[in-house]
Amino acid sequence: MPLLEVRNMTHFFGGLRAVYNYNVTIEPGQIRGLIGPNGAGKSTVFNLITGIYTPTEGDILLEGQPIQGLRPDQISSRGLGRTFQNLRLWRHMTVLEHVMLARYSKLDYGLVGAFFGTAKRNREEARTRQIAMDLLKMMGIADQADQVVTNLPYGTQRRVELARALATAPRLLLLDEPTAGMNPGEALQMMEIIRQVHRELGLAIFLIEHRMKVVMDLCEIIQTLNFGEVIAEGTPEEIRNHPEVIDAYLGKEVLF
Numbered sequence: 001m002p003l004l005e006v007r008n009m010t011h012f013f014g015g016l017r018a019v020y021n022y023n024v025t026i027e028p029g030q031i032r033g034l035i036g037p038n039g040a041g042k043s044t045v046f047n048l049i050t051g052i053y054t055p056t057e058g059d060i061l062l063e064g065q066p067i068q069g070l071r072p073d074q075i076s077s078r079g080l081g082r083t084f085q086n087l088r089l090w091r092h093m094t095v096l097e098h099v100m101l102a103r104y105s106k107l108d109y110g111l112v113g114a115f116f117g118t119a120k121r122n123r124e125e126a127r128t129r130q131i132a133m134d135l136l137k138m139m140g141i142a143d144q145a146d147q148v149v150t151n152l153p154y155g156t157q158r159r160v161e162l163a164r165a166l167a168t169a170p171r172l173l174l175l176d177e178p179t180a181g182m183n184p185g186e187a188l189q190m191m192e193i194i195r196q197v198h199r200e201l202g203l204a205i206f207l208i209e210h211r212m213k214v215v216m217d218l219c220e221i222i223q224t225l226n227f228g229e230v231i232a233e234g235t236p237e238e239i240r241n242h243p244e245v246i247d248a249y250l251g252k253e254v255l256f
């Protein structure tokens with residue numbers, strides 16, 4: 001069974017057709033890319049899948065179960081994690097607190113446990129801290145666990161955001177422009193981290209990215225959107241040589 005299946009999804013913002021008859025099937029462990037010009041509808045596709053918007057039409061199935069109409073937190077707890085194009089971090093929290101807080105949504109010690117500090121709660125706290133620290137190690141930022149995020153360089157903040165998304169143990173991770181705003185060196189490091197996350201955690205990844213090197217190197221299959229519609233889907237080689245994609249998009253894009 002596919003991990004995610006989106007069928008004939010259409011979305012209007014008032015009179016604007018942002019996404020039209022969109023389909024995608026993501027298998028467990030697959031890495032897929034979504035590219036297209038500014039305003040093509042890429043972030044809207046992610047916002048529809050993650051429950052920020054409810055599609056005007058269509059079906060979204062996660063492991064065979066319909067998820068359209070559920071709240072973002074309900075969809076997240078079913079195994080779908082994401083990061084955003086613009087960072088959404090809390091100004092006064094430390095790196096470790098960000099990741100631990102996300103992990104708490106997975107915890108189950110009930111209200112009584114939360115008030116009275118049961119042994120189970122203490123065990124779970126220790127385990128949460130351990131998982132969060134392991135993720136920070138994977139991101140290469142464990143030594144900055146106690147830093148307040150706003151004091152850290154932008155590239156590091158993006159790693160915190162990725163660690164936070166991974167803290168809920170998703171089976172599918174949606175990354176909205178993971179290298180946006182980074183210099184080429186930071187972007188290369190982020191690419192290696194994504195590769196490592198995929199290899200070590202074995203989850204499926206769906207990513208939006210403008211940097212062609214990142215998409216072409218990481219993804220097995222790439223879709224191209226233009227005016228809300230998929231104009232091409234294929235391997236990096238097929239996409240690179242697709243006349244409509246070159247015309248609509250690649251001719252104008254940053255190679256790195």
Ligand SMILES: Nc1ncnc2c1ncn2[C@@H]1O[C@H](COP(=O)(O)OP(=O)(O)OP(=O)(O)O)[C@@H](O)[C@H]1O
Pocket residue numbers: 013016018036037038039040041042043044045
């Ligand atoms: N909340 C909204 N209300 C109204 N229109 C919106 C909303 N969000 C997006 N749009 C419009 O929908 C279209 C698709 O936008 P979207 O942000 O999905 O594109 P995108 O491919 O992610 O672009 P970019 O690469 O610039 O991030 C655009 O015309 C945009 O202006």
